[in-house]
Amino acid sequence: MTKWNAIMSIEVRDIYKQFGNFIALDNVSLEFPSGQLTALLGPSGCGKTTLLRIIAGLEHADRGAVFLEGENATGAHVRERQVGFVFQHYALFRHMSVFENVAFGLRVKPRKQRPSEAEIREKVGALLELVQLDWIADRLPAQLSGGQRQRIALARALAVEPRVLLLDEPFGALDAKVRKELRRWLRRLHDELHITSIFVTHDQEEALEVADSVVLMNRGKVEQQGAPDAVYQHPETPFVYGFLGAVNYFHGRAEEGRVRVGDTLLHAEAAPDAHGLASGANVTAFVRPHELAIVSADVPDPVGVAAKITRIMGFGAAARIELVGLDAEAQHFEVEMSREQLASQNLVEGQSVRLTPSRIKVFEREANA
């Protein structure tokens, strides 16, 4: 093994795929480090599942190449690629017991490589133990819950000792509680096995919570790749900023390293990245709800963006306040604060206030945006 293929166990280069007139993947190049759990994150139709299926060999790219452990696998058939694939709707063989489902990959091996019946029993037993379902080996898939089925699907994929594990929205069909449990379980399992894995999801919380590395995709392109913390803290594009959490945005204009929104000049220290912008450039300033403060408008020379409170939701760990802008655009804003803070400020619905961000992220607006 050369050095670099020990590092990159999956690599895709310039993958282009079109369905009719729809460009699903537009020259996507990515590297997935060995032994890591990577999340492919994006809205539906962004191409993430297509990319996963191309890596697996279930779909073929119009252009571009797929490398598995440094080996060009672009032309290889799915059954030659040794990838474990887990489907959103499990795709278990419904006429086979749990045991037979997991044993399937071993039983279809060419005669010379096929393990003996005793070895199969042992291996399947070990895998069922790994997914903590050894007690239901004789049941049929229909007799299992969704979470159990997905664990069996995972055990089945692992039985053939795949080089990489690919999971297509593995928790998508499960209810919220099971989803959370299974998420933690997958993370633990990965820490045990260290098999290079990619999972597709449209749930940003899931991606940030489970993965070592997150790839954000939008409209067939990669927007950003990095550790969950890094992409959350330092989004590189407006899309990433907006996709990774709730967001308020202000349209404005760059002015001497600051941002002017309407008649208000936002604090310079809140927007360190505004310094590089040319004065007069059209910009959008993004602010997370918890980084936006509500201040009184009943003072001489008020600062901040004028808005009116429309709704106060005081339940949960943090209170949420919805506001509407007082300018012609009548934009909606959302502010999050602690309940103590809410109580101390004596806010009421219908009140006119000003909004001041403590931290903003500024992106230059594209001509068409």
Add this chain to the structure above:
Amino acid sequence: MVKPSRQHNVLPGFNLALGYTLVYLSLVVLIPLAAVFIKASSLSVEDFWNVVSAPRVVASYKVSFGLSLVAAAINSVFGVLLAWSLVRYSFPGRKLVDALVDLPFALPTAVAGIALTAIYAKNGWVGQFLEEQIGFQVAYTPWGILVALIFIGLPFVVRTVQPILEDLDTEIEEAAASLGANRAQTIRRVVLPILLPALLTGFALAFARAVGEYGSVIFIAGNMPFISEITPLMIITKLEQYDYVGATAIAAVMLVFSFILLLIINFLQAWSSGRVRKGR
């Protein structure tokens, strides 16, 4: 005493449904069939046995049941292929082919028989070719019967398997492939077991239809005693000789045979569908 099931049944109407089923089946199926047995029972046991075990009649059982089973088997194979093509691939004229499948249902069987005979006879389009090239005669031989039985049984397997194939998610085939199964293994271990119940139903229907078929076979069979006479022909022959009792005797034997065979197929079908449904 209170009958709890009456009060708590979520799916009401059991008694009504069962009663209706029994009355309807009796009127439409059981009573006419019972008449066959009653008529046949007017023969003494010895006479009955003589009629139904006459060498020519026994030969006709072999032709009828043997060829019907073979035709149903052939239809099972090609019916699945046809259904597969119709479900899995889109090609120009697919709807047309789909509609063509049902034609053997609609065509008067005599018309089918005449058409097939015309094609497979020595001077027919296909018959001419077969005769000249490989010296193989279809019309007026048991092969002709087989062709007719395949023709009239074709829609059954296609129509029973088609909906199951439509429901079959391609994901499970992808799953099998990703686990290293080749195409043959995927079909044999994954697809066929799921199709089996529907396939058996289609087989049973095609078989039952073939056993009872008269019109299309009679023109192409040649109807040579001991070689290409089918049992329904034996019954008609007896009827034409005003031997009603003899005709019903043969009919009774035929019914019993068919019933036993269908019962076996139904048991197989129930067994395999139980496996599949439980696993759904």
